Amino acid sequence: MSGSDQQITSADWVESKSAPGRARQIVQAGDTVYSTVRPYLRKIAYVPEQLDGHIASTGFAVIRPHVEINSRYLFYVVQSALFEKQLLPKQRGVSYPAVRDADVFETHIPIPPAAEQQRIVEALDDHLSRLNAATEAVTRAQRRIRPFVGALLDRIALGASSATHLDRDADSASQRLLIGLSSKRFDYASLPPLPEGWLWRRSSDVCEFINSGSTPKAHLMHAGSGDVPFLKVYNITQDGQVDFTNKPTYVDHETHENQLKRSRVRPGDVLTNIVGPPLGKTAVVPDQHPEWNINQAIVAFRAGPEVLPEWLALVLRSPVVLGMLRKTAKATAGQFNIALSTCRELPLPIPPIDVQLDLVVQSAGLLEFSERFAAQVTPISLRAKNLRQAVLRRAFEGGLVPQALTDEPASVLLERIRGERKAQNGKTKRTTRRPGKTVATADAAPPAATAAPTTAIQQELPL
Structure with a gap:
């Protein structure tokens, strides 16, 4: 399929009036x-x-x-x-x-x-319809995975899947430590009940500190290499990980110890972004470096003795808890912002430490499976796109039909x-x-x- 370089003027198409003076x-x-x-x-x-x-x-x-x-x-x-x-x-x-x-x-x-055009169309309809069906199946699965993860996190965070859930009759028992505390942003009295032994706690009462980061002047940040890794919102993934391979930025020790002293974080701290969209991407700081630093769009929660960092991260990813935080966001110039003071007043469900540990372990396998599947979607989509182009190329080079x-x-x-x-x-x-x-x-x-x-x-x- 191919021929000499004979050309013809433009094909026959609709009268057009877009561009200058074209109305429709x-x-x-x-x-x-x-x-x-x-x-x-x-x-x-x-x-x-x-x-x-x-x-x-x-x-x-x-x-x-x-x-x-x-x-x-x-x-x-x-x-x-x-x-x-x-x-x-x-x-x-x-x-x-x-x-x-x-x-x-x-x-x-x-x-x-003309006859070969028809043969090519029939072959492409057959090949590409099957490829489209496979791609759509992956897309449907991808659309389901996020609601599945959200529902799983809610069940874990609110104790719906906990073996310690013995009695929900005493609805107010889980809220007793919030009695007398007030918040302009959250209605502590309307929080859902938790299993026996679980308590709603204000985040500032169970965390050693809750601070937002800051951003130094541009010349103090170094792309690709440096002393201390500097995290930005795009380094926190939607599936709860820190990805420092994405445009890594560093600051030197002097900037880290002085100008950015209040925004230093260490492994085990839990990070959540408060400027978006999207809001509420959450991850635990990994142990690749002894200390890190964060920009002003990120808040760090350091767990106290009553809460495990892994539990804190699970809870902050829960749609119920994250939804309470997002409702307080204010829009400014196309961005949504959550106040640091709001993060400190956020109510969190806290079970006993041993229960936290059990639930973190139980959830790890399910979350890992969902994250592994989500990570495979992008390469699968890319392969499907490349395969589609390979089939089209073969068709228009004369290799698909006789x-x-x-x-x-x-x-x-x-x-x-x-x-x-x-x-x-x-x-x-x-x-x-x-x-x-x-x-x-x-x-x-x-x-x-x-x-x-x-x-x-x-x-x-x-x-």
């Missing part, structure tokens, strides 16, 4: 819409029958194939790396990246004979299209406007671009 575009079934602006730059969708006659926003280039070009074939080509490679160098802007409609329409695509000498050559097909163009004096055929309905949005895979290989029966078509 009406799409037809079989069109391919290509998003030309962020936040969905290079997202692609195929217009189904039910969206025929709908209006596409001016952020889309609407690509309508000639009647003799298979619309599904064109849709797959636009998704391929062949297409993307041609458009990437033409992307404009940094803060608001975009490509012009003209750049999309000038991109070259490989055109095989060629047939009985097929009408692509050169004949393109000459026929050229003849129509010549008869129209090079003008694009205009479609009759139909009443608009609702906006058609693009929701599909990334695009692609490039020139085609060369054989006797394929030609190249600039959109």
Whole structure:
């Protein structure tokens, strides 16, 4: 599948008025819409029958194939790396990246004979539908894992899974140490009951200290290496770990001991971010270094003798406890902030030490399994994306389906299209406007671009 470098003017697409002076575009079934602006730059969708006659926003280039070009074939080509490679160098802007409609329409695509186009579409429909089904299964599992972990953490933190849960009749017993304490942010009287022997405690009463960090001037921070590791919010993961491989930053000993003295932390301290979104990422400081430092968006909780650091971390990750903290957040300039004083008033469920230890051990295996699965989702998604592009590349290099000498050559097909163009004096055929309905949005895979290989029966078509 491939051919000599014969070219033809742009394919037949909808009358468009985006860019200067274009108010709207009406799409037809079989069109391919290509998003030309962020936040969905290079997202692609195929217009189904039910969206025929709908209006596409001016952020889309609407690509309508000639009647003799298979619309599904064109849709797959636009998704391929062949297409993307041609458009990437033409992307404009940094803060608001975009490509012009003209750049999309000038991109070259490989055109095989019409019969081979159909064979390619049938093969791609088969291969990619199975790949899509597998990817969707992983995505569904990923969507379920976070609620599962949240429910597990709540059951652990509130004692629902504890063997020590003997009596819930004395609802007020677990709140007795909060009697007489007041808070503008939390209603201590409405806290849920806990198992016998468990108590709601104010965080400042069970922690040695609760402090937020601070950030020195830029020249005092060193990327990649230095004396003392300096943690930022992005170093705390959603699954409760410290990841210092992510853009590691350091400060020197003098800065650590003086300017940042109050924000020093050590292994076993529990960190939670109070500036977001997202809020409430929580992790225990690891023992890779004897001391660390934290920036102003992070609060450190140092467990006292009544609470294990691992239990404190589990509780602070619980949606019930974390939800109480998040409700106090105030929005400023697009950010959500939790006050340090709020962290000190936060009520925490505290069971006896031996129960804490048992529950930490019991939960470790389940949490490790969920975290291990979550860590596998990203590489699985990347492999699926690469496999998709490999299948598309093979299809458009002529290796996915057999060629047939009985097929009408692509050169004949393109000459026929050229003849129509010549008869129209090079003008694009205009479609009759139909009443608009609702906006058609693009929701599909990334695009692609490039020139085609060369054989006797394929030609190249600039959109």
